[in-house]
Every structure is written in C-alpha cells, then in structure tokens.
Amino acid sequence: MNRVFKALSDPTRRRVLQLLREGPRSAGELSDEFDVSKPTMSAHFAVLLEADLIAADKQGRTILYQLKLSVLEDALLGFAQTLGSRGSPRRSRPARASSLGPRPIRRESRA
Amino acid sequence: MTMPSATAPSHRSRDLRMALAFAATIFAVTLGARWASVLGVALPDDFAARALMALSGLYLMATGNSIPKRLVPASAWGSSPARVQAFLRFSGWTWVLAGFALVLASAALPFGLVTLVTLTVLPASILLVAWRWAGLAPAQAPRA
Numbered sequence A: 001m002n003r004v005f006k007a008l009s010d011p012t013r014r015r016v017l018q019l020l021r022e023g024p025r026s027a028g029e030l031s032d033e034f035d036v037s038k039p040t041m042s043a044h045f046a047v048l049l050e051a052d053l054i055a056a057d058k059q060g061r062t063i064l065y066q067l068k069l070s071v072l073e074d075a076l077l078g079f080a081q082t083l084g085s086r087g088s089p090r091r092s093r094p095a096r097a098s099s100l101g102p103r104p105i106r107r108e109s110r111a
Numbered sequence B: 001m002t003m004p005s006a007t008a009p010s011h012r013s014r015d016l017r018m019a020l021a022f023a024a025t026i027f028a029v030t031l032g033a034r035w036a037s038v039l040g041v042a043l044p045d046d047f048a049a050r051a052l053m054a055l056s057g058l059y060l061m062a063t064g065n066s067i068p069k070r071l072v073p074a075s076a077w078g079s080s081p082a083r084v085q086a087f088l089r090f091s092g093w094t095w096v097l098a099g100f101a102l103v104l105a106s107a108a109l110p111f112g113l114v115t116l117v118t119l120t121v122l123p124a125s126i127l128l129v130a131w132r133w134a135g136l137a138p139a140q141a142p143r144a
Helices: A002-008 A012-018 A027-032 A036-049 A071-083 A095-096 B007-040 B047-069 B080-107 B113-141
Strands: A054-059 A063-067
Touching: A002 A036, A002 B080, A012 A054, A012 A063, A012 A071, A012 A095, A027 A036, A027 A063, A036 A054, A036 B047, A063 A071, A063 B007, A063 B047, A063 B080, A071 B113, A095 B080, B047 B080, B047 B113
Parallel strands: none
Antiparallel strands: A054 A063
C-alpha cells in the first residue's frame, strides 16, 4: 500500500492516471501532455507500474499503458486529487489537458 | 492488442483464497452463534442472520474492489478498450457500493428492513451492471 500512496503523492502521476481513465494510451501520447523530459516520464511510469496502478503492453516499438486501479485505489486517487491541488503538473497543452474527451490512440514509436 | 488475461493464475488463486476465507468465516460465525446459544450467552435472535448479511456485503465489496483491476484482453471483446475499461470501473463501483449498503443495513436497520434493502439493492445492482453490459454488447461484433 505504501507504493500506492507514493505513486499517488505526485501530481504528474495522478494526472497520468486521470488521462488513462479515458482509455489506454501510448507512452508518447502521455508524455506529450507534460512539459517534462522522456526519462522523467519513464520514471513516473515505472513508479506507477511498481505500484500496480497501470499495466504496460509492448506492441512493436510502442508501449501502451492501461489503467489498473481497484475501486479503493480509484477512490484514493479521487481523494488525493481533491486534497492535493497544490503543485499541479505543468502541461504543454492546457486546453487539451483541461478537456478530458476521448482521444484516438495513435500507434507511434515513441516510448 | 494482447493485454494480460483477466483469468491469470495469480487472480484465480487469490479469488480461491478469498472465497475459502469468507466461507470459513461464515461457517465460524454460524457455529459460534450456535455454541453461544448452547452455552447460554445472550445474543440477539437475529445476530447470525445479520452477521451473515454483513459478511455477504463484505464479500461483495471485496469482489467488486478487484473487478477494475482485472485486465480483460481488449482484442477479445471487439470493442474499444476505453469502453471495456469504463464498464469494469462501473461494475466494480456498483458492487462495492451495493456491498457497503448491505453492511450498513445489516448493522443499523431493523431486521425486516435489512431484508428489504437486500432484496432491493442486490437485484438493482445486477440490473445496472447488466444494462451497462447490454450497452457494450453491440460493439462486440466478431472481428474479421
């Protein structure tokens, strides 16, 4: 459970989980939503994978991430999102990030 | 897409352990209530029934909690993974809330109302999940 709390403590990782609520996305698509380097995003993905909150599926050169939250973890994410409003992640595309509409999955090679 | 299966061995063994644990607990509670009455310990008449309903609610909560955690191989559904994921989340939340309602009712309501709540909440939950499943069904056309 400590791993789950650690994973949910970071606003970027919480944002990743929010984006994955819409459906599976590639690592590249997720990285595009943040103004952080690819290695940093990979580290965030690693923490989420270690906490078993997401699952990775490698398809060729693309890594597709899928949400893997239990109901309790989902509720914890909601609480953390509500209470931990400070330090929200910087986004490269605020307009897109503010609207959580469905987005088609592009098969791209960024990982 | 080749997502890990929902019926992975780890899930199956965990489910089996959980079911056995709940079965053992139910057995212990009913046996304990019987022994208590034989030994003259004053327990409410409906203690065993309430305890069983509360345990059933807890089992429902535990089962529902793990539903969204199980990855369904999306390719097998012929539906969009996002819709499948939304369905699993909805099912999980429905079962957890239904179980929570059962636990609360068995702890706080008069026994007649507990039965009423059980007979209302459980079918309603099943119908809700079935309704969402039916909404998912048209997208499950066989893959070419």
